[in-house]
Amino acid sequence: MAELRQSKFEIPAWLIWVQCIAFVVLYAVWILPEIVGFRNTALVVGVLSGLYPIYRCRKHFFQKRAIPAWLMVALFAWAIFHLLLLSQDYPAQLLELHRIWKYAALGAILAFGLGLSLANASSKHQGGVAKAPYWQVIYFGLSLPVLIYLLKYVLSIYGEGFGMQVPAYLKIYFGSQPYYVPKTDYVAFCLPPLAIALGQIQALLVSRTRLKVRQYFWLSLYLMTITATLFLFDIQNIKNGMAYAGVCMVVFVLSLFFGGSTSKSWRKLAFAIIGVACFVVALYPHVQKNDSWRTLIADTKIAFQLDKYQQWKYAGAQGYPNNEYGKMVSITNYERAAWFKVGLQLAAQYPLGYGLVEDSFKRMAKARWPEVSPNLSHSHSGWLDVILAVGFPGFIFLLGALSLALRQAKGILQPWQGFVFWALLANGLLWVSTEVSATVTFAALIFWVSWACGLTLIDSSPEASEA
Numbered sequence: 001m002a003e004l005r006q007s008k009f010e011i012p013a014w015l016i017w018v019q020c021i022a023f024v025v026l027y028a029v030w031i032l033p034e035i036v037g038f039r040n041t042a043l044v045v046g047v048l049s050g051l052y053p054i055y056r057c058r059k060h061f062f063q064k065r066a067i068p069a070w071l072m073v074a075l076f077a078w079a080i081f082h083l084l085l086l087s088q089d090y091p092a093q094l095l096e097l098h099r100i101w102k103y104a105a106l107g108a109i110l111a112f113g114l115g116l117s118l119a120n121a122s123s124k125h126q127g128g129v130a131k132a133p134y135w136q137v138i139y140f141g142l143s144l145p146v147l148i149y150l151l152k153y154v155l156s157i158y159g160e161g162f163g164m165q166v167p168a169y170l171k172i173y174f175g176s177q178p179y180y181v182p183k184t185d186y187v188a189f190c191l192p193p194l195a196i197a198l199g200q201i202q203a204l205l206v207s208r209t210r211l212k213v214r215q216y217f218w219l220s221l222y223l224m225t226i227t228a229t230l231f232l233f234d235i236q237n238i239k240n241g242m243a244y245a246g247v248c249m250v251v252f253v254l255s256l257f258f259g260g261s262t263s264k265s266w267r268k269l270a271f272a273i274i275g276v277a278c279f280v281v282a283l284y285p286h287v288q289k290n291d292s293w294r295t296l297i298a299d300t301k302i303a304f305q306l307d308k309y310q311q312w313k314y315a316g317a318q319g320y321p322n323n324e325y326g327k328m329v330s331i332t333n334y335e336r337a338a339w340f341k342v343g344l345q346l347a348a349q350y351p352l353g354y355g356l357v358e359d360s361f362k363r364m365a366k367a368r369w370p371e372v373s374p375n376l377s378h379s380h381s382g383w384l385d386v387i388l389a390v391g392f393p394g395f396i397f398l399l400g401a402l403s404l405a406l407r408q409a410k411g412i413l414q415p416w417q418g419f420v421f422w423a424l425l426a427n428g429l430l431w432v433s434t435e436v437s438a439t440v441t442f443a444a445l446i447f448w449v450s451w452a453c454g455l456t457l458i459d460s461s462p463e464a465s466e467a
Helices: 002-006 013-029 036-056 064-086 090-121 135-162 183-206 213-235 239-258 265-288 296-303 331-349 360-368 382-411 416-433 439-455 462-466
Strands: none
Touching: 013 036, 013 090, 013 135, 036 090, 064 090, 064 382, 064 439, 090 439, 135 183, 135 213, 183 213, 183 239, 183 416, 183 439, 213 239, 213 265, 239 265, 239 416, 296 331, 331 360, 331 382, 360 382, 382 416, 382 439, 416 439
């Protein structure tokens, strides 16, 4: 087994660069509408260039560390099995197989191949840190969604004032428009890079080596990414984004003082204060314009009384009840909480799922309560929607792959160790209460987990190398 861990396979540098560039292009345009050609081209190039490292790594598939990858294979096999033998709407499920699952499978191949190539290229290490020549371009790709948003924000606000004719696709929209980007997409694609930036700061600050000018430059870049992402969440008024950014910030501060070296406490304290200050500055105006945070618990109490207060069925057509303070509940609090409880009931009633990634909650709720509004689409919990789609077996495959890859991250080197941990932490969080069970965001989740499976397939820790 030790020989298998240490056996390395050569991947040409040019091929890894092709994979990295394909990822950069794909991640930059993934959530942007009306540019399917760029997205599909990057996806196809990434898949074709990812097949070679997968083939070269074939011997590593028969070891314990390959279990997460096989769980991902089992997830796709279960989706096909569900279509053939358990389908409750075969035409709709077959359409999703071509539209969503095929799309997710291609992304999984790209991500897994990229993870293998990056892990192999980072096999040499010094002091437990990998030589990662491709980290710069990967991090640039991760930053592109928020950078593109900042560009669109500046052009939307100041472009016309400077006499510029800003194209429609470079403007920001807050409602349904041809170039509108949903809030959920921003959370799914910008929260993981924010968490990764926190993780890289934490790794640098707890390291035993003395920081050089280059490391301080990267610390500045990571802080700018965090600040820009919080700015995006505030401008778009994304409650889930701010909430989970706060959770990541708490994990970051705790990891600073309870992980790694106990030296350089002043530096850790300084960056902890800076990080918390950035978050508080972004959080304060967000809370001021969202009274719903103050009544979250009171509104949830009303929402969980499904039989007594049935307004959740009608999407506002019959008004909304009052909370314990005598005021009308916050619509977003009330509906999200009520739909979540309904989703739990449906999941218990149909443990094998309905089969549809996007519409299972709607179909199942309509079958049980024919009077519900057709606007009732998701449970507003991504993980719960996954259970309603592929049942508990599919959910266990996906969550098992994520959890095992997270655990195996301890056996790889920085920067990829922190990359895997923080990326999967962010994805695990955002899928708790965000409406992300859709084509692009579901494919993104599969992409992140598959990427982690590739990066963690080979134990590259110094201990393994010395075994």
